[in-house]
Amino acid sequence: MEFLIEYAGFLLKLVTVALIIVLTFAGIFASKSKEKPGGLKVTKLNDSYDAAKSQLENELLDKKLLKQQQKEKKKQDKLAAKADKKSKKQDVKAEDAKKRLFVIDFDGDIQASATQALRREITAILSIATPKDEVVVRLESGGGVVHGYGLAASQLQRIKDANLSLTICVDKVAASGGYMMACVADKIVAAPFAILGSIGVVAQVPNIHRLLDKSLVDVELHTAGKYKRTLTMLGENTDEGRAKFKQDLEDTHVLFKEFVSSARPVIDIEAIATGDVWYGSQALKNNLIDQVSTSDAYLVSQLESSDVVSIKYQEPKKLAEKLGLSVLGAFEAKAVKWFSKISQYKGY
Template sequence: MEFLTDYAGFMLKLVSVAIVIGVLLAMIASGKSKSRSGSLSVTKLNEGYDSMKAELNNQLLDKKALKEQAKAAKKQLKLEKKAQKKGGQKKDEQQETSKKRLYVLDFDGDIKASSVTTIREEITAVLSVARPEDEVVVRLESGGGVVHGYGLAASQLQRVKEANIPLTVCVDKVAASGGYMMACVADKIIAAPFAILGSIGVVAQVPNVHRLLDKGLIDVELHTAGRYKRTLTMLGKNTDEGREKFKQDLEDTHVLFKQFVSSQRPILDIDAIATGDTWYGSEALENKLVDAVMTSDSYLVSHYDNADVVQVAFKQPKGMAERFGLSVFSAFEQKAVSWISKVIQSRGY
């Protein structure tokens, strides 16, 4: 027993030293990563589509059909080269550089609109090279959230319009409340048949436990300078005046929301639409909330033949806590899986 106790103590010290070393290494790595501003990844979606198409043809077509297909492609390539020689190399280069590009960005919004930190970088990068004949396509998914967060996100999309670059927003699942605030900025909104859109309204909820605290003889003091510095509270006793001011703030925010949507989509009957209600894609088309009903996949595939479809994604460097937390969790997961496997093998399952 004495030996086991000493051994356990030694192992505990060893683990403690390993943890300290891991934390120090993570802090050093974090200091280095602060100088990094993130990385931009660019993926040409046409290539993936062509690769899948070729793979399916190889699996489904017989040798004769594949040979005929290759022959037709070769003939088409010869015709294109002949046309290039006839028109001159300079003309061909001009046609190549003038080929339209679709820049595809993804926005998956939470209640705080956290993705605005990445989409702002992506838009900055795209605007540095985009031309008026190009197009920015945002695949947007969000049920809404805080006003200031989605207001900033909508302003980022407005940068594209201010640069005179066509902007299309595709909604496959939901663009409601703050999500629709972003979507309405687009020149064109496309929604899947059962995507949810609308919810042009404002909501706020504040729990209050004052009566429970009062029963427990617990006093809560709140001191403010300014009549409306705090209208409703969670702990203190709320007043009718505070409630009225809180409701008025919601109404004022709703008015601003309606004005913004109307300025972006003047074809809407804003008083009929801005009730907080939502509509599915086909119903949204009838109410002029969207311009077409189709999935984002259908829209992008329709451009593969005549445009370069490029997905742009900005990735932020992970912080120390995140990297260290993930590494610890990964190590724990591996040990747990290994232990469970040994137990299963020992019992003959």
């Protein structure tokens, strides 16, 4: 038993030394190596749909009927390949080519951090798209900070400025800043129970001044500029500061309403911009959307007439992630997100 204890101790030391060596070399490698750029993942959804359909047919259809269908499909594929080859030789004009439908996913958080990937995806699409093509954004967001979602909406506006058709599909929620993005579209499609609207502005600032005062803790705040800081977490807030803070919210709300009204003039903005939300079917009656449908149904309806292509920008993996050492980074990100929720926050 004594031998086993000593042997276990030896192994533990060996593992510790090995781990230190690995981390040391990893640090040296990280400091010298250049970060590789991210890349685009392109998936043709027509092929994914055909593969799923083919798998079900193989399992469920009569073998004789299946063989006949496969024979017919091979014939059609051969004709299509021949036509494609011929079109390439003849250098077919862009207006005669098949319509392409580019699909982007945007899953928004409070900071609208998905905007970084969105801007790259849009830039890539605009480099090859033609006016007959369409961009579909599957959007999910309950809103967040004003500047973050303002930039995200501006990125979508680039698609419109390039004379491309833009469709937004909402399966769950596009509220507040999420709806500000959605209203840029030529067409908004939402599922029957998707949540839309919340055209309003919210802000919260916890204040622990009285607790600190009881503990005989003084907080000094020095600013240059009368309204550099209106409300604070630690100091004593004044009625004048509260009034200015509230006025800032009202001004931001006016900007929000003007943006939605300009992008979607069919909306009765004064009746809708109360901060309230509506489900898909109700949203259609209030002109918040144009069609009640899931994103799946909409995309499937386009498969026959269009090449439906999913575009996704993938961030490069950092060395820590490759080595499985990103737990601390994840904890830090969660802590920052939590702090942003309880500290001064102004957003859609």
